[in-house]
Amino acid sequence: MLPTLTDEQRMLKESVERFRQQDYAFEKRKNLLAKLGTEDDPVWMQFAELGWLAATLPEEHGGLGGSNADLALLMEQFGRGLVTSPFVPTIALGGTILRLAANEAQKSAILPGVAEGRIKLALAYLEPPAQPDPTIIATRARRDGDGFVISGDKVAVFYGNVADHLLVSARTSGDIGDRHGISLFLIPISAHGIAINAYSTHDDGWAADLRFDQVRVTADALIGTIDSALGTIEAALDAGTAAICAEAVGAMWCLHDMTLDYIKVRKQFGAAIGSFQAIQHRMVNMYMKCQLAQSMALAGIAALDIAEPAARSRAVSAAKVQVGRAARHVGEEAIQLHGGIAMTDEYAAGHYFKRLTMIRLMFGDEEYHLRRYRSLG
């Protein structure tokens, strides 16, 4: 996906390719999913050993100090391999927040553990009605002595049930929709007063609805400045969005390749169905969607380095709209051109389609990002 690779990136790419082709081959995936999110999840352990968790974390806290290009490279390969893990919430969301806003003590306490695979993170920002705008926050953090008491509901927290620490957005002032008055807290999942309602998601991952009932935290749980966390949250959501756009590109290319292979060998009416012009044109449309989505995903990743937040968010939104639309087109066409076989659980195409659909829904759909793109223009 990246136009050029450094030597290090080439090695990184080869290591993920080896992993997804050998250790995470589709036939092995089902067994591995049974361990997803557990303490001894072999996939997560391997992520740590191969340095992928450390890749984009800062060097002074156990990371390798890699770039957003490294993030894109990893995500694209995860997309191709349908690799399901808490990588996005832990690294793209959690890693970004800690890097941008946490103090030295907080970084030292958490980031080395993340790099080693001991600590998983989740970002609890969505609230009912589960729409993606991060200013829709009713959860309150009330001052209590030198700490805070937090109460409220969070929904669809990706891997919220398997995380060791939660990053929780809460109102310290203002009301739903206000940009000011939002604060971030780092809270261990074991904290008293958190009720977890976990469920599997359509892409075989995990999510949880969390209820915070008078959860007491000390002052050092606060990440960054009080009332002013929205910018950090938006930066993290942009990083997560750009990351899953790169993942989607990998998944789309994989579906493209599978479909292309299939229409060359599937025979009906005495000929490979790929010899029919009606099928050929649709295959070409899939190809064009993949190429254009790749271009936009690349722009989205590049935008993460833009200093000006509105320009960054606008470019990420443009990527999400284009990638989301392409994901729908490529996913649906892959199923249709395969026919019945792609509807089955034992064939990979349907699972890629499900993941692409979940990516469309994550961090705001095309409608939401189109609106955000316009408002930032």
Added chain:
Amino acid sequence: MDVRNRFETAELRAFRQEVGNFIRASLPEDIRRKVAQERMDLPRDDQQRWHKILRAKGWACGGWPTAYGGAGFSDDQRYVFERELALGDAPRWMIYGEGMLGPTIMAYGTEAQKRQILPRILEGDVFWCQGFSEPNAGSDLASLQCKAERVGDHYVLNGSKMWTSEAQIADWMFGLFRTDNSGRKQEGITFLMLDLKSPGVTVRPILLFEGTPEVNQVFFDNVRVPVENRLGDEHKGWSIAKYMLSLERFGTAEVSRSLASLARLKTFLKDQDPFRHAPDQKDAIERRAAELEMELDALEITEVRFLFKQDGANEVGPEASMLKVRGTEIQADIFELAMMCAGGRALGARRDESGADVGATKRGQDSAYPYFNFRKTMIYAGSNEIQRNIIAKAVLGL
């Protein structure tokens, strides 16, 4: 003039009301909830319970003539009846026995076959499945190779059938089998009916990618089928199948089901108001819902025009393929929109097997499921590509 006015006579209005009232009063709540979750894979017990309730009312097998114990509905009544089933969240009628095999037996069956088969479909005691597709005969159905060899007064079956919906809950299968390979591929196909408990039959469930066990591969290893279980003449099964598939056109547009789904979406938007903090997004969503409503309107009118010819001719032409194409496309778009409206709620894959808790569904939980599951409708029953081929060939003469 609105062609739908034909359903607005005093008699049909009274009939519509009677059916609607009956469904509200008689449909078990657990079944209603599952249907409202857009589930097509209703367990056998649910289908049977509802069928027997309709039977007691005299409305089972609505389209069958009264001579065979059916309700003897006119086509207009059938249309109205089906609409009310959908709007009342009642199950679809049983497609294989009631919708397909029954009328085909009436047209092609022997007196003995009519006597033995029809009453048991009517009473909802015997469930049927359809053995047409094979691993290498999907869109190109006539290339089927599952073999039936005549040995004395039996056929001996070897091979397999693929994508057999409901074989896991069916008692009997009707299907197409290869009895001769010497001529055109449409020749040498024989229509047979067999008991799935026959020795040598193996039903292997195929899980769909969203987790539903709806379809199967059915294997035949020297399965003996008595000659009297043949429908029509040997080698002449293709024309029977074509007749049967022409019956399937009634309702493939799923207009009524889409109306119900769209109504559910509007209720969700109204009750949950998920875009209460995003007025312009709300506007965009409502605009898309309105567009779908209009497209559905166009489809409905087209369906009535095609199914109810002004000259009274009952024959449905090949243009009806268009109903299936557009019907499945619109249905998919409705489910896609419903999923997107649920936002983060749509990520959850929790299924409600008991039908007991609709709270989750009301909040949009699991709204991705029908979006995934209904992709199949564009593939099965003659894929939408095949339907377009039919229009190109039989309507446009290309």
